[in-house]
Amino acid sequence: MGSTATPAAPHVRIAIIGSGFGGIGLGVRLRQAGQTDFVILERAGDVGGTWRDNTYPGCACDVPSHLYSFSFAPNPHWPRSFSGQPHIRAYLEDVTDRFGLRPHIRTGHEVVEARWDPAQLRWTVRTTATTYTCDILVSAAGALADPVIPDIPGLDGFPGQVFHSSRWNHDHDLAGERVAVIGTGASAIQIIPAVQPLVQRLVVFQRTPAWVMPRADRPITRLEQWLFRTIPATQKLARAGVYLTRESMVGAFVRYPALLQAATVVARAHLRRAVRDPELRAKLTPDYVMGCKRILLSNDYYPALSRPNVDVVASGLQEVRGSTLVAADGTTHDVDTVVFATGFHVTDMPIANRIYDGAGRSLADHWRDGMSALRGTTVTGFPNFFLIVGPNTGLGHSSMIYMIESQLNYILSALRHLDSTGSAALEPRRSAQDAWNARLQQRMRRTVWARGGCASWYLDARGCNTTLWPGSTLSFRAATRRIDPAEYHLFPARTPTA
Numbered sequence: 001m002g003s004t005a006t007p008a009a010p011h012v013r014i015a016i017i018g019s020g021f022g023g024i025g026l027g028v029r030l031r032q033a034g035q036t037d038f039v040i041l042e043r044a045g046d047v048g049g050t051w052r053d054n055t056y057p058g059c060a061c062d063v064p065s066h067l068y069s070f071s072f073a074p075n076p077h078w079p080r081s082f083s084g085q086p087h088i089r090a091y092l093e094d095v096t097d098r099f100g101l102r103p104h105i106r107t108g109h110e111v112v113e114a115r116w117d118p119a120q121l122r123w124t125v126r127t128t129a130t131t132y133t134c135d136i137l138v139s140a141a142g143a144l145a146d147p148v149i150p151d152i153p154g155l156d157g158f159p160g161q162v163f164h165s166s167r168w169n170h171d172h173d174l175a176g177e178r179v180a181v182i183g184t185g186a187s188a189i190q191i192i193p194a195v196q197p198l199v200q201r202l203v204v205f206q207r208t209p210a211w212v213m214p215r216a217d218r219p220i221t222r223l224e225q226w227l228f229r230t231i232p233a234t235q236k237l238a239r240a241g242v243y244l245t246r247e248s249m250v251g252a253f254v255r256y257p258a259l260l261q262a263a264t265v266v267a268r269a270h271l272r273r274a275v276r277d278p279e280l281r282a283k284l285t286p287d288y289v290m291g292c293k294r295i296l297l298s299n300d301y302y303p304a305l306s307r308p309n310v311d312v313v314a315s316g317l318q319e320v321r322g323s324t325l326v327a328a329d330g331t332t333h334d335v336d337t338v339v340f341a342t343g344f345h346v347t348d349m350p351i352a353n354r355i356y357d358g359a360g361r362s363l364a365d366h367w368r369d370g371m372s373a374l375r376g377t378t379v380t381g382f383p384n385f386f387l388i389v390g391p392n393t394g395l396g397h398s399s400m401i402y403m404i405e406s407q408l409n410y411i412l413s414a415l416r417h418l419d420s421t422g423s424a425a426l427e428p429r430r431s432a433q434d435a436w437n438a439r440l441q442q443r444m445r446r447t448v449w450a451r452g453g454c455a456s457w458y459l460d461a462r463g464c465n466t467t468l469w470p471g472s473t474l475s476f477r478a479a480t481r482r483i484d485p486a487e488y489h490l491f492p493a494r495t496p497t498a
């Protein structure tokens with residue numbers, strides 16, 4: 001199939017990597033701004049990003065639905081206050097259709113390499129299907145996209161099924177099996193209650209117990225849905241209420257870490273109520289400052305762990321010998337299937353190995369000493385390159401969609417600046433990026449991550465938090481409202497040569 005001649009690479013103004021919330025959101029905003037010359041390059045067969053990939057039993061969001069959606073695309077049909085993965089995925093597909101994005105989406109196009117061409121002032125983007133050139137490259141590849149399976153000695157020789165939480169094997173029936181779940185993060189605490197009733201034995205490898213708070217989930221009533229449909233302002237009001245509650249709570253926790261003490265009282269009571277066995281309760285009691293790792297929300301996790309067919313191994317998985325899992329505490333456990341709920345490549349995101357500056361240095365190489373960007377979105381050395389969910393834009397407890405929309409404002413403003421100045425490209429000045437990050441890390445010193453004494457995907461190998469935003473989401477919104485021209489170097493448009 002295909003011709004033997006190599007056609008010139010098609011040129012588009014903007015190439016976006018990824019069709020999760022970031023890529024879809026940018027696509028909508030571009031179309032609303034009258035821009036149609038863009039493609040969204042998607043490695044999988046459909047849109048949805050992390051909400052397409054994570055199909056594990058029990059998968060749901062722990063941010064209320066009214067807030068975990070685009071401000072420009074409210075959904076009056078959310079069935080619950082915290083939506084499940086199928087509904088969020090369906091929402092993203094609906095937004096894709098409603099805003100006419102399908103013609104822009106290129107599925108099966110995994111970006112293999114993107115290089116800035118300093119002579120042509122444009123990017124060359126090689127994908128598994130087509131090579132494009134583009135003026136502007138946006139990575140919306142996401143931070144929770146590439147799973148980590150730890151390098152466990154002997155794992156290759158395990159005779160049963162092994163899979164990661166974000167690559168669930170639905171062809172494999174866990175009913176009646178002995179199953180190990182490795183990890184006790186946000187994914188594991190949803191998987192465990194969902195699979196516990198099915199399996200003969202569930203062995204949970206818990207290296208670090210999580211702080212778990214009650215989850216105030218409930219169905220959204222028909223009356224509410226009717227109200228949201230007929231008087232859209234009521235849904236806006238509900239959204240604003242959820243936003244302000246979360247914002248003030250999280251803001252207060254970040255600013256006044258002493259308040260976390262009060263929250264630990266609630267979490268301990270939650271544990272005490274659900275787990276009667278003092279030995280199990282001791283195992284499940286965290287020993288680090290709350291908030292250092294993501295605070296988890298669940299009402300069914302502790303009850304599931306208390307069931308007689310569950311063993312909690314208070315230790316990491318260290319080795320595999322045949323079908324026996326060996327914990328770091330020396331205990332051994334025979335199982336049929338291993339589920340790794342062990343998280344994602346966040347501070348070492350693989351896409352950074354595929355994006356090269358004009359001198360042939362990768363973004364990963366630029367980030368050898370830690371990820372950094374200007375306002376989480378642009379990077380010195382990479383003209384006309386934007387990151388959605390870049391360094392220090394993550395959140396523990398409010399909606400990432402709000403952060404993403406802030407970044408979309410910033411990107412749209414940069415595009416307007418290019419147009420209004422007639423420039424070919426813009427690149428953040430080193431001084432601006434350094435000053436931004438110095439201020440950010442200064443604020444970080446006052447937060448729990450500087451004092452928590454825990455390992456977390458929030459922190460990189462140096463123990464530096466390059467993933468989360470340390471302030472209020474409102475302050476991020478203000479910081480990304482529009483680009484500050486003083487922070488950028490402009491490249492004049494090339495005069496065409498005859």
Ligand code: N01
Nearest residue numbers: 060061062183184185186187207208294316317341342343
């Ligand atoms: O991954 P994680 P996740 N032996 O990196 C453990 C979002 N999310 O997929 O803490 C035993 O948080 C590791 O232990 P430790 C959300 O942003 C949201 O659960 O490092 N255990 C940890 O317990 C979240 O933060 C939702 O000691 C081992 C776990 O694996 C992010 O995704 C739902 C181990 C990894 O936890 C990632 O969450 C799901 C070993 N050898 C995800 N190696 C909601 O909105 C690692 N671990 C609800």
